[in-house]
Amino acid sequence: MKAVIPAGGMGVRFLPATKAQPKEMLPIVDKPSLHYVVEEAIKADIRTIMIITGRGKKSIEDYFDKNIELEHYYKNPNNPDLKEIKSLLNSASFYYARQNEPLGLGHAILCAKDFVGNESFAVMLGDDIFLDECCIQTLKGLHEEKSTTFVAVEEVTPDRISQYGVIDAEEIDDGIYRVKDMVEKPTPEDAPSNLAMVGRYVFTPRIFSCLERINPGMNNEYQLTDAMKLLNDKEDVLAYKVKGRRLDIGSKIGWMKATIELALRREEFRDDLKEYLASIR
Numbered sequence: 001m002k003a004v005i006p007a008g009g010m011g012v013r014f015l016p017a018t019k020a021q022p023k024e025m026l027p028i029v030d031k032p033s034l035h036y037v038v039e040e041a042i043k044a045d046i047r048t049i050m051i052i053t054g055r056g057k058k059s060i061e062d063y064f065d066k067n068i069e070l071e072h073y074y075k076n077p078n079n080p081d082l083k084e085i086k087s088l089l090n091s092a093s094f095y096y097a098r099q100n101e102p103l104g105l106g107h108a109i110l111c112a113k114d115f116v117g118n119e120s121f122a123v124m125l126g127d128d129i130f131l132d133e134c135c136i137q138t139l140k141g142l143h144e145e146k147s148t149t150f151v152a153v154e155e156v157t158p159d160r161i162s163q164y165g166v167i168d169a170e171e172i173d174d175g176i177y178r179v180k181d182m183v184e185k186p187t188p189e190d191a192p193s194n195l196a197m198v199g200r201y202v203f204t205p206r207i208f209s210c211l212e213r214i215n216p217g218m219n220n221e222y223q224l225t226d227a228m229k230l231l232n233d234k235e236d237v238l239a240y241k242v243k244g245r246r247l248d249i250g251s252k253i254g255w256m257k258a259t260i261e262l263a264l265r266r267e268e269f270r271d272d273l274k275e276y277l278a279s280i281r
């Protein structure tokens with residue numbers, strides 16, 4: 001299975017930090033956020049990865065490539081930090097497509113049509129990081145069983161529901177839902193449920209003909225959710241309620257919390273950071 005990771009957006013929610021660098025390269029602790037998403041793909045044995053980039057995103061390609069100068073001048077092959085990225089590079093092949101205009105998530109995925117071909121594939125959005133559960137692996141397993149499209153969902157509170165695509169669904173098995181309808185970024189009053197789509201999908205290739213048929217929707221962008229609504233007329237779109245913890249790094253506050261939480265999970269930083277946080281007045 002291949003994965004498509006859209007990274008062509010302008011990162012407006014992170015200005016000014018993203019004025020001259022890709023949001024996907026902003027570090028959480030000591031790795032760019034995109035590194036965590038790629039790690040998840042590899043954990044699920046998804047090793048052919050297309051990243052959809054755009055203007056100003058060249059450092060993404062440099063990151064997932066050898067740095068000959070660094071290797072030449074910095075001759076410590078045992079440096080654990082470099083070992084980690086090296087092993088990531090050896091575990092997957094990276095491909096790139098450029099989204100020449102930021103016309104929305106639906107448009108970004110459509111840029112991967114030729115790369116994906118006639119196979120089911122994973123879509124992984126960079127604003128969500130999953131801990132304790134390899135979310136895309138679970139979706140991949142479910143897709144292998146049922147041969148239909150799966151999306152990950154999570155219960156979110158009404159004050160945050162308008163940041164997500166939200167499903168109307170009936171539970172058909174423990175934590176598995178048949179999607180009846182979906183709405184992109186509804187107001188809390190219009191939300192059909194509290195189940196929000198959280199950035200991990202496994203699609204059948206039928207999604208592409210749906211992406212080709214949609215018109216600009218919410219925010220005048222081509223929305224993946226609108227194409228999924230069309231897909232739902234052709235096959236079952238099923239949802240899986242994630243069991244592990246998710247970090248939403250799509251906002252500045254989410255980013256800060258993720259940085260703290262991921263640092264606290266690292267033994268080398270834990271005690272020092274806890275002590276520091278407790279000392280702040």
Ligand code: G1P
Nearest residue numbers: 105125127164165197198199225
């Ligand atoms: C996108 C999708 C939305 C989904 C969200 C998950 O929105 O359009 O349906 O719920 O990702 O992170 P975005 O965050 O790109 O605005």
